[in-house]
Amino acid sequence: MKRFLILTLIIILLTGVTIYLLPYWWVIIVVPFVISLFAFKNAFHAFLSGFISIAILNLIVSIWRTTNVNENYVSAISELIKIPGGTSGLIIVITLLGAFMGGLGALTATLLAQLFDNKKRR
Amino acid sequence: MKFFKLLLSSFLLVGLFVLLNKGFKINDLAVPPLGKILDPMNGLLANAEPNEVEIKKVLKLNGLKEEVEIYWDDRMVPHIFAKNTRDAFYAQGYVTASMRLWQMDFQTRAAAGRLSEVLYTTLGEGVLKFDRLQRRNGMLASARKSAAIMMEDPETALVVQAYTDGINAYIDRLNYRSYPIEYKILNYKPEKWSPLKSALLLKYMAQMLTDDDLDLGIINAYKLFDKEDIDFLFKEFPDGTSNPIIPSGTKFNFAKNTVADSSGSDTNLVAIKGLIPEIENVNYFRGVGSNNWAISGSKSATGKPILCNDPHLKLNLPSIWFEIQIVTPQFNVYGASLPGAPCVISGFNSNIAWGVTNGTRNVRDWYAIEWKDDSKTEYNFQGEWLKTEIEYDTIKIKGKPDFIDRYLVTKMGRVVYEDSLMPQGIGSDLALFWTAYLPANELKTFVQLNRAENHDDYINALQYFGCPAQNFVFAASNGDIAIKQQGYHLKYPKNYGYGVRKDFISEVIPSDENPHILNPDRGFVSSANQHPTDTLYPYYYNGIFEEFRNVRINDLLSKNNGITIDFMKSLQGDNLNQIAMKFLPVFLKYGEQEFANHPEWLKLLKDWNYFNDAEQIAPSIFEAWFVSFKELVYDEWEGFKGEKADPGNLSLYNLLMSRFRADIFDIKATPEKEDAFQLIAMSASNAIKILEEKQKSEGGLEWYKYKGTSVQHILGIKPFSRYQIKIGGNYSIVNACSDRWGPSWKMIVSFEEDGVNALGIYPGGQSGNPGSSYYDNMINDWASGHYYKLNYFKNSEEAAVGTHFQKLIN
Numbered sequence: 001m002k003r004f005l006i007l008t009l010i011i012i013l014l015t016g017v018t019i020y021l022l023p024y025w026w027v028i029i030v031v032p033f034v035i036s037l038f039a040f041k042n043a044f045h046a047f048l049s050g051f052i053s054i055a056i057l058n059l060i061v062s063i064w065r066t067t068n069v070n071e072n073y074v075s076a077i078s079e080l081i082k083i084p085g086g087t088s089g090l091i092i093v094i095t096l097l098g099a100f101m102g103g104l105g106a107l108t109a110t111l112l113a114q115l116f117d118n119k120k121r122r
Numbered sequence: 123m124k125f126f127k128l129l130l131s132s133f134l135l136v137g138l139f140v141l142l143n144k145g146f147k148i149n150d151l152a153v154p155p156l157g158k159i160l161d162p163m164n165g166l167l168a169n170a171e172p173n174e175v176e177i178k179k180v181l182k183l184n185g186l187k188e189e190v191e192i193y194w195d196d197r198m199v200p201h202i203f204a205k206n207t208r209d210a211f212y213a214q215g216y217v218t219a220s221m222r223l224w225q226m227d228f229q230t231r232a233a234a235g236r237l238s239e240v241l242y243t244t245l246g247e248g249v250l251k252f253d254r255l256q257r258r259n260g261m262l263a264s265a266r267k268s269a270a271i272m273m274e275d276p277e278t279a280l281v282v283q284a285y286t287d288g289i290n291a292y293i294d295r296l297n298y299r300s301y302p303i304e305y306k307i308l309n310y311k312p313e314k315w316s317p318l319k320s321a322l323l324l325k326y327m328a329q330m331l332t333d334d335d336l337d338l339g340i341i342n343a344y345k346l347f348d349k350e351d352i353d354f355l356f357k358e359f360p361d362g363t364s365n366p367i368i369p370s371g372t373k374f375n376f377a378k379n380t381v382a383d384s385s386g387s388d389t390n391l392v393a394i395k396g397l398i399p400e401i402e403n404v405n406y407f408r409g410v411g412s413n414n415w416a417i418s419g420s421k422s423a424t425g426k427p428i429l430c431n432d433p434h435l436k437l438n439l440p441s442i443w444f445e446i447q448i449v450t451p452q453f454n455v456y457g458a459s460l461p462g463a464p465c466v467i468s469g470f471n472s473n474i475a476w477g478v479t480n481g482t483r484n485v486r487d488w489y490a491i492e493w494k495d496d497s498k499t500e501y502n503f504q505g506e507w508l509k510t511e512i513e514y515d516t517i518k519i520k521g522k523p524d525f526i527d528r529y530l531v532t533k534m535g536r537v538v539y540e541d542s543l544m545p546q547g548i549g550s551d552l553a554l555f556w557t558a559y560l561p562a563n564e565l566k567t568f569v570q571l572n573r574a575e576n577h578d579d580y581i582n583a584l585q586y587f588g589c590p591a592q593n594f595v596f597a598a599s600n601g602d603i604a605i606k607q608q609g610y611h612l613k614y615p616k617n618y619g620y621g622v623r624k625d626f627i628s629e630v631i632p633s634d635e636n637p638h639i640l641n642p643d644r645g646f647v648s649s650a651n652q653h654p655t656d657t658l659y660p661y662y663y664n665g666i667f668e669e670f671r672n673v674r675i676n677d678l679l680s681k682n683n684g685i686t687i688d689f690m691k692s693l694q695g696d697n698l699n700q701i702a703m704k705f706l707p708v709f710l711k712y713g714e715q716e717f718a719n720h721p722e723w724l725k726l727l728k729d730w731n732y733f734n735d736a737e738q739i740a741p742s743i744f745e746a747w748f749v750s751f752k753e754l755v756y757d758e759w760e761g762f763k764g765e766k767a768d769p770g771n772l773s774l775y776n777l778l779m780s781r782f783r784a785d786i787f788d789i790k791a792t793p794e795k796e797d798a799f800q801l802i803a804m805s806a807s808n809a810i811k812i813l814e815e816k817q818k819s820e821g822g823l824e825w826y827k828y829k830g831t832s833v834q835h836i837l838g839i840k841p842f843s844r845y846q847i848k849i850g851g852n853y854s855i856v857n858a859c860s861d862r863w864g865p866s867w868k869m870i871v872s873f874e875e876d877g878v879n880a881l882g883i884y885p886g887g888q889s890g891n892p893g894s895s896y897y898d899n900m901i902n903d904w905a906s907g908h909y910y911k912l913n914y915f916k917n918s919e920e921a922a923v924g925t926h927f928q929k930l931i932n
Contacts, residue, residue: 023299025161026139043127062162069170073893076841077166080307081159094160094167101138101157108135111128 004049007039011053015102016061028054028098029105036106036113043110050106055099062091145243145309152244154307164299166306169893177926183291186212186932193925195913198888198896201447201925203918208284210450211464213930215288215315218444222461222890223292224302225440227312228836230319230462233326234262235517240310242520253517254527259333260536261325263513263529264559269321271563278565282317285464289315303892304837310520323462324565328558330435331410331590334666335486338552339767340620346758348785354777355769355786356620358664359657361776365672366653367593367605368637369644374660376635392490392550392622410435411668411858412479413694413865415648415675416597416605418641423686426873427597430690431468431477432865434858437833439842439898441886443467443867447915453573456880456914458867461890465568468867470878470914473575474598475871479649481591481607483665485557488622489534490550498551501532504626508533534626535559552622557610560630562588567608577602577640584608585633593649599873605647606638607654614662620767631661646679648672650856669772670700670854687881690870695907696856697734702744704775706730709747709806712799716806723813734825734857736850736905742828745852746812750805755798757789771854825850830861833885833901835892842892847885849905868909877916881909 011032019027032050040046066074066087078090085092142157159165177194190213191203200217204210219226231237235256241249256262272278293312305312336356343352364370412433419425435442443458446466457469468477494500500507511531516524530537535555541548563586570583580596584606587594591609596602613629637654639647652672654663678693679685710727717724723743730740755774759766777784782798789796796804813823820827826848835842851857851864858864867884885904889896903910915921 019161019163023164023297025157025164026143028161029135029139058162062167065162065167065170068173070173070893070895070897072895073170073897074167076892079841080839081156094162097142097156097160098162101135101142104131104135104138108128108131111124111131114124115128 004045007035008049008053011035011049011102011106012057015054016057028057028102032102033105033109036109038113040106040110041114041117043107043114046110047103047107049103051099051103054102055095058095058098059091062094066091147243155309158298158309159306166303166893168299169303169306169891171889171891171894173895175926177928179927180929180931183212183216183288183930183932185287185291186930188932190930191918191921192217192928192930193915193918193921194928195925197445197900197910199445199447199913201449201913201915201921203449203921205451207450207452208280210448211281211284212288212291214446214448214459214464215285215290216292216930217288217446218459218461219289219292219315221888222440222444223289223312224304225836225890226289226315226319226323226462228304229326230322232256233322233329234265236262238517238519238525240308240520242522244308250517250519250525254525255538257515257517257527258529258536258538259329259554260529260531260556260559261322261329262515263531263536265318265321265325267559267561268324268564269316269318271561272321272565273317275563275566277569278563279317281464281569282320282565285320286315286317302890307839320463320565323460325558327460328590331480332485332556332558334410335484335488336664336666336767337484337486337488337620337622338765341622342762342764343767346762351777351781351784351786354781354784355773356767357773358662359653360669360770360773362772363653363667363669365676366655367607367647367649367672368639368655368659369642370656372639372642372655372658374635374655374658376660392624410480410863411482411651411671411853413648413650413671413675413856413858414477414479414593414595414605415646415679416475416595416603417646417679417685418603419601421645421679421683421685422872423684424872424874426599426875427475427601427603428685428687428690428870428872429470429475429477429595429597429603430694430868430870431479431595432694432858432868433468433478433480434863435866437831437862437864437866437885439833439835439844439886439892440890441866441884443884443886445882445884445888445912447913448572449915449917454914454916455572456912457869458882458884463568464565465572467568468869469572470871470880471572471574472599472878472916474571474580474596475873475878475880476571476574476580476597477595477869478592479595480651481593481609481654481665482651482667483591483607483611483654483663485589485591485609485611487535487555487612487627489532489553489555489626490622490624491530491532491534491537491553493551498530503533550622555626555628556589557591557612557630558589560588560610562586562610564588576600577604580604581606581638593651593654595647595649597871597873599878602641603647604638604640605649607636607649608633609636611636611661611663616662618662618664620664635661644680646676648675648679650675667770668854669770671856671858674698674700674856687870687872687879691881691907691909693856694865694868694870695851697850699732699734699741699744699852699855701748701771701854702730702741703732704772705748705751705778706732706744708778709744709751709802712802713747713806716803716810720810720813723810734850734852734855736826736848737824738850739823739825741825741850741852742816742823743809743813745825745828746809746816747806750808750812751801754789754801754805754808755786757791758786831859831864831905832862833898834862842897844898844901847901847905865904868904870909878914880912880914882912883909 015031036046145155188205193201235253414431416429447456457466492502513529535553539552566586596604650671651668726740734741831847832845851859869882872879887896887899
């Protein structure tokens with residue numbers, strides 16, 4: 001459990017720093033992928049860790065991005081992408097979408113690692 | 123099993139990645155790349171600007187010679203203080219791009235016919251059609267010529283190259299996070315600026331302002347309407363035409379037209395077999411127009427001139443204008459600039475002020491080309507066979523192979539309509555000869571106006587201006603006022619008329635024979651897109667001319683003395699509806715009985731003071747009635763899918779009063795023969811139905827609700843647009859605000875003892891970013907007739923108070 005929490009925290013921090021420096025959205029897939037490749041054995045744990053870490057990261061970043069800014073714009077975006085629920089709806093979608101992709105990245109990496117492990121064992 | 127799980131998970135990962143990274147389509151609806159735009163760090167949320175303005179204090183940019191100081195005022199107007207001309211325009215390029223980059227890029231792409239490169243996957247086949255037509259119209263080809271001319275002249279080359287470098291310095295600093303939001307939604311990248319793009323922007327304006335010639339529409343009209351009616355409706359000077367720009371009776375001090383008037387209208391025209399289809403997607407509407415005027419000291423309260431300008435353009439966001447002040451040791455200019463072109467376009471310096479309205483004389487001619495054979499490699503030019511210039515141009519298409527198109531170019535212009543390419547044949551290939559193709563250096567006019575000191579400088583600056591011909595109004599601190607219509611106009615023979623031509627005409631009227639007046643006795647000059655002159659002007663011309671706004675402006679300017687800035691504000695916002703003053707009494711006489719069920723509406727009409735104020739109901743009733751009436755009069759056009767010609771409303775009034783039994787008033791769909799008075803009654807009952815519905819849908823019939831003025835994002839993105847703006851006015855009213863068109867920049871410049879006192883406003887904001895509170899912050903004030911005092915700083919000490927300071931260094 002402790003290991004899981006530490007790894008999740010590492011993913012949050014590493015993804016946050018990387019995406020701040022490299023303006024590419026897929027950083028939220030790559031970082032959980034790379035860490036899970038080496039750190040997770042259990043595919044479900046990996047998915048959960050990727051999911052939770054990106055959810056937390058995106059939640060924090062979207063709250064930061066939508067505070068003390070032009071409010072009309074934020075609601076205009078949710079209208080544009082046809083997301084119900086205004087700003088909170090938008091933040092939920094951003095959080096879940098990122099979380100799912102982060103989790104999927106982590107999951108795929110662990111499954112890949114398992115395949116190699118099996119081969120080694122053979 | 124493990125392998126299968128991996129396969130499934132990788133498949134899902136890769137598949138989702140591609141969809142979220144590239145975007146996709148559901149039922150023809152393009153979904154933007156959600157992964158990118160919903161990334162909270164770098165996507166759309168990154169464009170949300172903080173409520174507190176954050177400006178980088180020092181910016182290091184390559185290519186500056188010396189330090190430049192920029193002061194951003196409380197409306198985010200940049201005041202640039204540079205030590206030399208090059209740095210000044212470099213800074214203009216940089217700051218304009220920092221506020222408006224996407225708009226600049228998009229408008230020049232549209233002009234060039236390069237939208238398919240970025241929009242094909244979003245908009246499909248229609249956008250390729252648009253691009254092809256833009257190329258056939260010669261927009262890109264003529265911009266290339268213009269750019270070359272700009273770069274050959276050292277004065278303009280310096281300015282446009284500096285401006286280009288400044289824009290590119292900004293583009294170089296961008297990454298995905300800092301891209302303007304539209305790039306993210308449409309999923310493409312900004313590309314480098316070039317002088318060609320500035321030339322394209324000026325062509326874009328030329329197209330917007332001059333592409334509605336009447337020639338083809340009138341050919342179609344002759345096939346649908348009675349010839350006598352059309353001749354009556356399209357007279358060059360309809361009865362009652364008054365108040366030309368150059369006061370009636372003014373003598374012109376140059377020789378009578380040297381062009382023989384032998385080629386009467388019919389002999390020079392070519393009959394066209396088929397109907398000419400309407401050009402799709404091109405601005406075809408009469409909302410374009412403008413007002414400008416200047417009064418001399420004899421009429422002003424201060425004893426010095428006051429100049430006003432309000433160009434009426436499409437009400438878009440980001441706004442078409444960008445306010446700026448540019449100061450160098452040589453000049454100090456303030457005004458509205460066009461993002462994408464250097465200099466101020468409508469503005470003032472400490473010595474002079476100027477403003478523009480559209481000339482609206484016809485500057486486009488159509489020629490039917492006679493080919494030697496089907497290969498189209500040779501054509502008949504005044505009895506000789508000349509070689510056709512054949513151009514090939516590549517249109518890049520997003521997600522598809524390039525499209526290579528062929529263009530036929532003759533001395534008589536570019537073939538725009540190629541018979542074999544038209545869905546319904548027209549019988550001939552039609553080439554367009556347009557003054558926008560003639561070599562000119564329009565930018566030089568603005569470079570010189572920005573630093574002009576007096577009337578001579580103004581006249582010198584104007585001579586370079588070719589297309590779109592404009593009425594340049596002028597006032598100087600020394601007391602001079604003037605107006606000149608400047609641009610290329612061809613020497614047409616008398617009674618040149620409308621239609622497709624045979625005999626080629628390319629000789630341009632010399633600049634010093636264009637209509638011009640300095641310090642007229644009446645103490646003011648003005649223009650509102652009306653006839654430039656009366657019939658004493660030695661050259662023939664035709665076009666689409668305003669017949670009402672000019673009358674009201676001149677009436678108020680001549681009646682009043684001791685004019686103040688407040689008077690000018692109310693004049694720019696004047697809502698008197700002169701169309702209604704003419705038509706309504708006749709309408710009421712023959713249509714009153716139709717209002718039996720709505721006596722309250724009838725009462726409103728009868729008590730109406732003829733002002734289209736935002737909250738009045740009478741203007742809505744009249745407008746519904748008038749539009750319904752016109753629909754019945756011009757019912758012949760109904761269902762017609764070709765280029766149309768809309769006569770002016772003064773001509774329609776003349777027709778109604780003098781020939782009410784004319785064939786045009788008959789409704790084709792009915793067996794009886796109707797006359798004008800029957801149409802008045804019929805249109806009243808049609809209007810009542812429209813009004814009843816509108817009352818339900820809009821919750822009231824106040825004029826602003828009925829009119830529904832909106833300021834819309836260029837891409838029509840609804841959440842980034844503003845609707846139902848509470849403002850009065852309409853077309854042909856001084857406050858020319860219709861549903862989608864209106865005063866796009868209102869400026870008042872008063873020369874006073876202690877310097878220039880100027881006011882201005884436009885319907886938008888300085889920022890092009892919908893995420894900024896400066897995106898649309900001026901709209902409400904604009905609608906309520908409020909103005910801002912323009913901060914015309916004399917020096918940087920003055921500018922430093924209450925502004926955000928920014929320094930550009932090398």
